[in-house]
Amino acid sequence: MVNNRNEYSSTKRNWIAGIIVTAGLFLLPFILTNFGKTGEYWIWVTTEMIIMGLFAMSLNLILGFGGMVSFGHAAFFGVGAYTVALLMKKAGVSLFFALAAAPVVAGLAAAVIGWFCVRLIGLYFAILTLAFSQLLYMIVFQWYTFTGGDDGIHGIPRPEFLGPLNYYLLCLVLFIICFLIMRMLVNSSFGLTIRTIRENLERAKFIGLNVRRFQWLNFIIAGSFAGLAGGLLTELNRFSQTEFLHWSKSAEPILGSLVGGMYSLLGPAIGSAVLIFMKIFLQQLHKGLVEIWAIILGLVLLVVVLFAPGGLVGIYEKAFKKS
Amino acid sequence: MTIQLFIFMLVNGLSHGMLLFIIASGLTLVFGVLRVINFAHGSLYMIGAFLAYSLSTLLTTGTLQSFLLSLLLVPPAVALVGFVLEVLLFRRVYREEHLLQLLLTYALVLILDDVVRVIWGGDPRNVARPEIFAGSVDLFGMALPTYNVFVLLVGPVIALGMWLLLYRTRSGNLIRAAVWYPETLGALGVNVSWVMTSTFMLGCWLAGVGGVLMASLANIDLGIGMEKIIESFAVVVIGGLGSIGGALLGSLIIGVGITVLQLPFGRWALVFPYAVMALVLILRPWGLFGKPER
Amino acid sequence: MPEAILKIEGLSKSFEGSQVFNDVNFAIPEGELSSIIGPNGAGKTTLFNLITGYHVPDKGKILFRGTNIAGMQPFHIVGLGIARAFQRTNIFPRMTVLENVLTTVISARKGNLSLFAPFRNHDKDHERAYEILENVGLADMASRESGTLAHGNQKRLDIAVALALEPKMLLLDEPTAGMSPEERWHTVELVKGLWEKLKITMLFIEHDMDIVFGISQKVRVLCYKTILAEGTPKEISSNQQVIEAYLGEEV
Known part of the structure; x- marks a missing residue:
């Protein structure tokens, strides 16, 4: 029988696992720096995984938890993304201020769009x-x-002390803070x-809930976290481009949530990391496989849906419950 | 802006609107019966367009025979793809939540679009117009491309054909009944799943027709599927999901709107479908022709 | 006679041109346990939908303790003190029995905007939720996923959810629908017991005449778009108009 008091809060075992994984994530870049160019590449990849994981988790607040x-x-x-890019490139604002502004501006946008939605x-x-996002x-x-x-905004400055390793650590710390808040x-x-x-x-509605109000608030919160993720990715790439707003970008966290499990908090982050890793793995395996990446992604998605x-996470929980 | 230029753009817009109608009516028809909004509808249309291209390279391109043969063969081929998809995949998710249905069709977009890319590559292509449509028609002292006028005329023919099919035949009655009373229909011993499969195939057939017509109207590339599916969303939102008449009106609004607004606004005109879609959803979410759910 | 808690004046409603109610008038005194009966399609559930704000009346007033609630949003009406349980089971299926009640308890004290404090650690809410579950006899199933409960228990949970709102008036739409005869009487006893214990006003829709006449203080008959008759069970059961209305249905 499921003890639902523990549905989302971690059991002791999960706590230990969490601490080990977190420690591992903090150590990882220090190990990777010893591997020269490959190591640097993997630091970049894992930073991207963390950021996209945050993005997916933010979506899942409305998708999995909110059913929207x-x-x-x-x-x-x-x-x-554009908040960070414009503030830093055009207004010469410092990175930390820009990163603080990103969720605020995104939250405002979410407040306006969400009010209608x-x-x-x-x-x-x-x-x-x-419609709104395409607009x-x-x-x-x-x-x-x-x-x-079309060209986007390039050459976004990066503070001296934030090399790939330190930027990774910054993203990781922010990710953990966001995770704890969520x-x-x-x-x-x-x-x-x-x-x-x-x-x-x-x-x-009949238990007295002003449904729209809570959905709106949730939408704003989700939008803010997404904004932070966008800002972080912009600084990682040091450019911002229209692709970040495209509908296909909206699909990424959905895919991540679905693959990882949308009824859990961390599932979406795991899912996006798995998908990013899978893409790179296939690339290493055979160049031709990345050519058909969308087909593979589509097939994975079909299997998950069906x-x-x-x-x-759902599979893990099922296996865990049975044992 | 002269009146003539305006008329020219209007005719152009109407022919794009009609093409859009052919595609969007398939989407709305499928939604009406299956209650699934098929994201992959645009991809099926794209497959139709590229099949028409391939067929034209096999035949003497630019002849009437080759064009008519495309129109005869390609849509059924797309319908066949639809048959496979419906039987293997869609059928499994009719009872699932919207989310899973949407994601399933989204997965198909990823797969089908990439299959098209692998087979035909990313270069823009087009199919030469058959000679008799290659020229232009004189109207009010202006030369209008014959082919555009032809497409403009095909739209009403399709609309009429669908109306006759839905309102004057037994199969049409079944399809309409399936929209409103699926349980009753099942209880009456009608094979509802067959009705659904054939409706889906009909929708795909329409996408195929749209594809064939498009291949000679403008360049086709990998983006046309997504472009048309989003325009089709705007259309069905304006007209009301499931309403064919609404789809006709919506298509004309979008087709004419995009084309005519290009005169004063240039590429900003592409914002038009999204703006209309958002506006309608905010003010009248069930569309101009649909009914509120409660 | 005590003050009317609910007073309906000149209520009319049409759907797509066909009229369901024409000038309905009645008043319910505070603390009454009464029922609404009527042939199929008379609009009993629609009446509940109008009172609770699911539908907006075309004309007329619905006065709840003096306030006209006609056309208000459902959540607003709930806040004023009217709760309802539904004919078709209507719970939160993938949440536990306890969570179903807890979320309502939190809603009743307007605590939904507490963004950070874990809801599981709020002891008062838990005590309250368990108390309600005890009342309907579901306490030992508190940690079950509610969607997996048997039909009868789901209906009782539906009632528990309504009770958690601490309503002044409770509307029950066929509380015994779909139950076996033993379950029915069990639920009826439960409803009657709750009424005696909580001293709230209850109005229920019911098909089973034995139940209606067994527990109602007053019966109102909804027929021909209006209240056809109103009275004690005894008066209603010998009312010629009512008998005809029901016979008319059965022929």
């Missing part, structure tokens, strides 16, 4: 989020003088409320 399918989450990722449910919600994409794409349009959120009364609405939106909608 958004096809436009990249809008907030992109807003965060939460009035709709299900499919219509999904389409409206898509934003088109604007960034067309507004050449401000956003650089963990508190999903375990709080607010988190329970959000799950209540996911489970039965109509009934939720046979394991709980994702990797």
